[in-house]
Structures are given as structure tokens and as C-alpha cells.
Amino acid sequence: MINLISLWAIPAILFIILTLGLVKKIPIYEEFTEGAKDGFKVAVNIIPYLVAIIVGVSMLRASGVIDSLGHLLAPLLEKFMIPVETLPVMIVRSLSGAATLGLFSDIAHHFGPDSYAAKLTAVIVGSSETTFYVLAVYFGSVGIKKVRYAMLTGIIADFIGIVAAIMVCSYFFHPSIG
Amino acid sequence: MNYIFYFLIVISIIAGAVNGKLPDVVNSILTGAELSVKVAFSLIGIMAFWLGMMRIAEKAGLINIIAKCIKPITKWLFKDIPQDSHALGNVALSFSANALGLANAATPIGLKVMEELQQENKNKESASDAMCMFLGMCTAGFQLVPATVIAILVGAGAKNPTEIIAPTMIVTSIAFISAIIVAKIFSKIWKKQEVIND
Structure with a gap:
């Protein structure tokens, strides 16, 4: 059922937009190309912001600081029945989408897709967004320099999401470590 | 930043x-x-x-129709945006795209929303309350179908990959609602602070 909705969502949206446009006698081809012109402009405009955030995050990942943090927090994690290997995902989740998916498929293959670690990671990845990327790109595209409380809101919501994921997963899947 | x-x-x-x-x-x-x-x-x-x-x-006129349908919610969420603005219809579209896991469509629509919110923004260099609310909602990443995640689980040979859908929905809703509440609270705190600083 859910797969069916995913499959038909885009075709249905396109059908509705184009049919409604034609019924209302809108020159849909001309309007489409007119709107599409902005695609290049927007994509090029966000390059500086992408470079800043992606280079920064790549450097952070290469430096090994995330692994060090994992070692540091390991005792605390065990107390809450959180598999240690999920910590890098929690840290990287807000920073980089590609890195998160990489870590997640690594966990799914290494510990098995039916392991508690894989399920917890799946829920964390599926329920959140790459906060810093979205902030940098969305604000960058319109030239906002002062983000005010947007970043703090994103970070707090991410944190609440992770805590909720840990609680909900331990209820659904019964962790068994140690 | x-x-x-x-x-x-x-x-x-x-x-x-x-x-x-x-x-x-x-x-x-x-x-x-x-x-x-x-x-x-x-x-x-x-x-x-x-x-x-x-x-x-x-x-x-499709965007206007959507904007009218969700007016009761957006009136509360985006107080400083005129309720007949295109931006609000696009906000709804952007979240529909997100909720359905259509990441490819969500980013272009989201950027369009930002452009329209910027037109209503008084200080072009500083984020408006509406922008902070929109970004907060975006970064919470409300998603009904975590398609990519399920694809990876299937690829790794999971026995029952769809069992993560229910917990994901619960968690994503909690994060989404928290983002809205946090943004609302901060908008009040920041307003007071900025009045003092001026």
C-alpha cells in the first residue's frame, strides 16, 4: 500500500498539474520552460554554501574526531542499551546525508539488517534530515546572513528525535546487549 | 554560522x-x-x-487552492506572512513532497518557498520568523515513507524491512512537533532579546 503511494505520487502530481493547466488554457509548454530557466541560477547560487558546509564536514570526518568521541561516550551508551556503533550515525546525521547513508549500510551489512543496531539506525536515519545542509543551502539561496534561532531549533529537534528514536526502538524491538 | x-x-x-x-x-x-x-x-x-x-x-491556481485548504494551520504557523501569499501553498507542497519521500522534488520546492518568504521579509539579511519556522520544520524531516532506508535494509537481506515504518513514523512526528513548538517558543524569546539589544 505504502509502496504504491510512493510509486504513484509523482505521476499523479504531474498529471494533475498538467491537466489543470491545459483546462485553464495556460500555455503549459511556455510556462514550464520559463520556470525551468531558474533551475540553473538557483543551483549555481548555492555552490558557495555547499562548498563551505561539505568541505567542513569532510574535514571533520577525515580527522577521526567522531571515532574519538565514540570511545569517550561508550560507557554512557551502554547504560542506556544503545549499541556503540550507532553513535557515529547520530553525530553525522545532522551534518551529511551521504555519510549517514554510508554508515547505515555499513552497519546493516556488518551487524546484519535484522540486528538491533541496524533497526535503531534505520529509524534515526528515516526520521530526520541533514539539518546543517538544509540550513546552509536554504538560507544561502536567498542570501540570509543572520539565521537567528533557526539553527538552534534544528539542533534541538534533532536531539529530541534521537532520544525519541532510542525510546521508541527499545519499546518496539527489545534491545539485547551485554 | x-x-x-x-x-x-x-x-x-x-x-x-x-x-x-x-x-x-x-x-x-x-x-x-x-x-x-x-x-x-x-x-x-x-x-x-x-x-x-x-x-x-x-x-x-493550484497553489492558491492548496494554500486556502491549509489556511487554518498556516495562519498560526506563519503569522507574519500575508495569508494569500503563494509561499503558503508552496509550503504545503514542500511538506507533501517530503512526507512522501520525494527528496528530488522537495529541495527545489523548498528553495522556492525561501525565495517567496524572502520577498515578505523586511530585513533581507536576517531570517524572518516564518523562515525559522519553515527551516525548523524542514530540518525535522517529516517523512511517511523512508524509502531509501528500506531499500538499504532490503539490499542487506532484511527479513522484515517494513517493520521500521511504524517506529519511524512515531519518531518523525515527535521530532516534527517538537520543532514547531521550539520555533514558536524561540520566536518569543528572540523578539524580546532583539528589542532589548536595539
Whole structure:
């Protein structure tokens, strides 16, 4: 059922937009190309912001600081029945989408897709967004320099999401470590 | 943003030096820069496509219809935006795209929303309350079908990959609602602070 909705969502949206446009006698081809012109402009405009955030995050990942943090927090994690290997995902989740998916498929293959670690990671990845990327790109595209409380809101919501994921997963899947 | 940028790079350099990974850190500058341009260029085509479709939807009045349907909610969420603005219809579209897991469509629509919110913004360099609310909602990433996640689980040979859907929905709803509440609370605190600072 859910797969069916995913499959038909885009075709249905396109059908509705184009049919409604034609019924209302809108020159849909001309309007489409007119709107599409902005695609290049927007994509090029966000390059500086992408470079800043992606280079920064790549450097952070290469430096090994995330692994060090994992070692540091390991005792605390065990107390809450959180598999240690999920910590890098929690840290990287807000920073980089590609890195998160990489870590997640690594966990799914290494510990098995039916392991508690894989399920917890799946829920964390599926329920959140790459906060810093979205902030940098969305604000960058319109030239906002002062983000005010947007970043703090994103970070707090991410944190609440992770805590909720840990609680909900331990209820659904019964962790068994140690 | 200034501090985040500074700390991202300085911490990487210090940690890289401590861990003996300084060459990796330096190399990652090149790969990161390359990747950013790749990401931007891979966006151009799909961006153009959805921006074109959105323009038809706008001209056909579809965005206005959606905006009217969700007016009761947006009136509360985006107080400082005129309720007949195109932006609000696009906000609804952007979240529908997100909820359905259509990431390719969500970014172009989201950027269009930002452009429209910027037109209503009084101080062009500072984020408006509406922008902070929209971004908060976006970064919470409300998603009904975590399609990519399920695909990876299936690829790894999971017995029952769809069992993560229910917990994901619960968690994503909690995060989404928290983002809205937090943004609302902060908008009050920040307003007071800014009055004092002025």
C-alpha cells in the first residue's frame, strides 16, 4: 500500500498539474520552460554554501574526531542499551546525508539488517534530515546572513528525535546487549 | 554560522594532528570541494524540471487552492506572512513532497518557498520568523515513507524491512512537533532579546 503511494505520487502530481493547466488554457509548454530557466541560477547560487558546509564536514570526518568521541561516550551508551556503533550515525546525521547513508549500510551489512543496531539506525536515519545542509543551502539561496534561532531549533529537534528514536526502538524491538 | 564554520575546520585540524590524520584532512578539502560542485550540478536538471512544473501549478491556481485548504494551520504557523501569499501553498507542497519521500522534488520546492518568504521579509539579511519556522520544520524531516532506508535494509537481506515504518513514523512526528513548538517558543524569546539589544 505504502509502496504504491510512493510509486504513484509523482505521476499523479504531474498529471494533475498538467491537466489543470491545459483546462485553464495556460500555455503549459511556455510556462514550464520559463520556470525551468531558474533551475540553473538557483543551483549555481548555492555552490558557495555547499562548498563551505561539505568541505567542513569532510574535514571533520577525515580527522577521526567522531571515532574519538565514540570511545569517550561508550560507557554512557551502554547504560542506556544503545549499541556503540550507532553513535557515529547520530553525530553525522545532522551534518551529511551521504555519510549517514554510508554508515547505515555499513552497519546493516556488518551487524546484519535484522540486528538491533541496524533497526535503531534505520529509524534515526528515516526520521530526520541533514539539518546543517538544509540550513546552509536554504538560507544561502536567498542570501540570509543572520539565521537567528533557526539553527538552534534544528539542533534541538534533532536531539529530541534521537532520544525519541532510542525510546521508541527499545519499546518496539527489545534491545539485547551485554 | 561563522562560529560553526570556524569550529568545523579548526577542530578538524587539531583532531587530525592529534590522531596523525593530517594528510587525510588536507586531502578531504579537495574531495569535499569536488563533491559540492557535483551536488550542485546534479541538482540543475531536476531543479529546472520542478521549477517549471511549479510555475504551471501556480498559473493554473493550484497553489492558491492548496494554500486556502491549509489556511487554518498556516495562519498560526506563519503569522507574519500575508495569508494569500503563494509561499503558503508552496509550503504545503514542500511538506507533501517530503512526507512522501520525494527528496528530488522537495529541495527545489523548498528553495522556492525561501525565495517567496524572502520577498515578505523586511530585513533581507536576517531570517524572518516564518523562515525559522519553515527551516525548523524542514530540518525535522517529516517523512511517511523512508524509502531509501528500506531499500538499504532490503539490499542487506532484511527479513522484515517494513517493520521500521511504524517506529519511524512515531519518531518523525515527535521530532516534527517538537520543532514547531521550539520555533514558536524561540520566536518569543528572540523578539524580546532583539528589542532589548536595539
